[in-house]
Amino acid sequence: MKKKLLIIFGLLVIGLLSWMGYSSIQKLDQKSKSEAIIQNLSSLTNNLGFKVANTDQPTIFMYFNSDCHFCQWEMEQIEKNIEKFQNYQLLLASFEPKNEAIDFLQQYKLAEHYVEVNPDSLTSTMIGGVPQTFIYENGSLKKHFKGEVKIEAILEVLE
Structure with missing residues (x-):
C-alpha cells in the first residue's frame, strides 16, 4: 500500500514539475515574441x-x-x-x-x-x-x- 502511494506521489510530482517547466517555456516564448514586436x-x-x-x-x-x-x-x-x-x-x-x-x-x-x-x-x-x-x-x-x-x-x- 505504501509503495502504491509513493508511486502515485512520485507521478504527481513529476507531472507538476513537467507542467511548471512547460508553463515557463511558454512564458519565455511569449516574452521573446513580444520583444520582437515592440522593436x-x-x-x-x-x-x-x-x-x-x-x-x-x-x-x-x-x-x-x-x-x-x-x-x-x-x-x-x-x-x-x-x-x-x-x-x-x-x-x-x-x-x-x-x-x-x-x-x-x-x-x-x-x-x-x-x-x-x-x-x-x-x-x-x-x-x-x-x-x-x-x-x-x-x-x-x-x-x-x-x-x-x-x-x-x-x-x-x-x-
Whole structure:
C-alpha cells in the first residue's frame, strides 16, 4: 500500500514539475515574441491593429489604464507640458473600452492622441503592467520605460 502511494506521489510530482517547466517555456516564448514586436513601430501598429500618420516621426507610445494612479500622474504631467511634445507623435492606448479611455483622456485634454487597438493583442504584447512608455525614432525602438516615468526623462531620450 505504501509503495502504491509513493508511486502515485512520485507521478504527481513529476507531472507538476513537467507542467511548471512547460508553463515557463511558454512564458519565455511569449516574452521573446513580444520583444520582437515592440522593436519597431510598424510591427507594433500592425500587431495592435491601428495605423499611424508617420512612422518616421519621433513617436511616444504610451500604454495606460484610467484606474492607474501612475498613469493619472503621467497624463497630468503631459497636459502641463504639452507644448514640449508638439514635435512628436503622441499615441495613447488602453485595453479599456474606448468610451472609458476617451473620457479619461478628455480630463487631461489628450483625447485626440488616443488610438483604438485590439485589447487582446495589446494585453498579450505589453507584458507587464501599466504604465509603459515606448519611444521610437525612425520607426525603431529607442527606449522602453516600464512604470512611472518623468516627462523630463522622456524628453531627454528624444533630444
